[in-house]
Amino acid sequence: MQKFDEFLNDVQEDMRQAKIEKYWKRYGKQAVFACTLVLGAAVAHTLYKNHQNKLILETSDKFIAAQNFIASNNLKDALTIFNDLSNSGAGFYKTLSLFSQAGTLFKQETADATEEAMLILKKIENDTSIEKNYRELAEILRFGHEINTLKGTDKMLDAIRLRLDTLIKEKGAWYYLALELKGVILYKIAAYSESVETFLSLAQDKDTPNALKLRAQLMTQVLASKLNILKK
Structure with a gap:
């Protein structure tokens, strides 16, 4: 002691x-939302690595526009862009747009928006074409929200803790x-x-x-x- x-x-x-x-x-x-800086660094790296690719540049412009909408609290237009990019975006921006779409929905703090955000995170988790690290990040974010809403007596916490123990044991990202x-x-x-x-x-x-x-x-x-x- x-x-x-x-x-x-x-x-x-x-x-x-x-x-x-x-x-x-x-x-x-x-x-x-503790992972925001990590994702931001990944975006910067992707921008640098793919700066000569026209499609990537067009996608990055749209993504930046969506971020500007969020900064001005225009969540509706930001969600429209993120939704478009998550369906047709290039490279990592497609995955990043899914994360951003979920984060923007969480910011609305309504039951419907939260439910939609959780479904998006589950979509990322289950998409094997997405890198394992990002699928696990989606899982972590979903757990974070569930932990915040569940009561201490809820058995779901035991299941989440078991999964977290696995991630901890693996010492991954x-x-x-x-x-x-x-x-x-x-x-x-x-x-x-x-x-x-x-x-x-x-x-x-x-x-x-x-x-x-x-x-x-x-x-x-x-x-x-x-x-x-x-x-x-």
């Missing part, structure tokens, strides 16, 4: 409890996201000691992405506070 106490003291120096509680209320949604979601599940089922161990391991792993590491630090303190309350 000494190692844990030392780590907790370091975290407490940098973060106030009020900020942590505010963060926790938003945690589920933020975890779902989404290892850290899978471990983070496992920590959230453990929190939801009130396995607080296991949850804090999971987030602590993320916080102390030198290879954990910075944004995810910050979330893990925050969750470690939230859980430590809860454990202290339960011990009293």
Whole structure:
């Protein structure tokens, strides 16, 4: 426990409890979209690699236009473009447009839009022509949403945790996201000691992405506070 106490003291120096509680209320949604920067980097790489291909350039222009619509909160026109690109786009943009279409639908925060977004993610998961890494990413994103909506007593959480354990064991591209979601599940089922161990391991792993590491630090303190309350 000494190692844990030392780590907790370091975290407490940098973060106030009020900020942590505010963060926790938003945690589920933020975890779902934690992969945004990863996808952005993939887009940049694809643009560079295929810049001489006319079709790719035309597709990239459309994709950028859709992103601009999102920036101006014009989700309807953005969805129209993403839908078109997901059906007729070239190369990686076809897959990326499916992800973007799902993300835009989630932003609408309606039951129908959410259901459609989940179906799109399942479509990606089941499409064997899409690279395994992106199929697994779709699975991770779907799990993130389901975890955020399921109750701690729901048996579906057990099935999701088993699948996450497989992804964690494989140590693939989404290892850290899978471990983070496992920590959230453990929190939801009130396995607080296991949850804090999971987030602590993320916080102390030198290879954990910075944004995810910050979330893990925050969750470690939230859980430590809860454990202290339960011990009293």
